[in-house]
Amino acid sequence: MASVALARVSGSVLAVSARSGIIKNGPRAGEEWRIESANVLVADQNVTVVQLPRRDSTGTFENLRTRSVDKGDQVDYLVEVSIYGSEVQARVLDLWPDESDASELAA
Template sequence: MMANNLLARVSGSVISTPPARTGFFKSGHPRAGEEWVIETVNVLVGDQDVTAVQLPRRDVRGQFEGLGEVRLAKGAPVDFLVEISVFRGDPQARVVAQYPADAALDEASAA
């Protein structure tokens, strides 16, 4: 059996937060008529290249689910655990959580 997605780490600094994309679910969808919002952030990784990651939905307080009070201003450091999948032939990275601090410490001590 082959996996349809994989987990990866995206660490770097925020270079931009593009405007959110919005729309409405079409008829026939279980949430037809409801608005959807997709927010992304562009991260400079390893001073090499930019990776766009899709952020989780916002909770009732307006914070991203599972990220707490993450700072996404230009230049801010981020360290995300992301799920990578393919949608319509294009890879996409969706933020699952902050990269676990304990895992980062374990990796550093193993190196």
């Protein structure tokens, strides 16, 4: 059984990378896939690699309301942390809600 946790990743983007390829088997064989990641310097102490959301048909990252994440950007993400195989993964779910958004949720 898989376990997940929610966490906050805030800091400066050091690098953005992408991997892509073609699905070889199954019902989606022949479709292209792309996974984009950002290396974020957290608390000026360590780097956390986060997997960015998929892009919609306009090229905008789902839930992030932006088309780009670039080196030097300051980010504040809500992430889902899980174990895949023997690796820890941090997948961006959304932007971390600002205080005004959080107070509306608590009401």
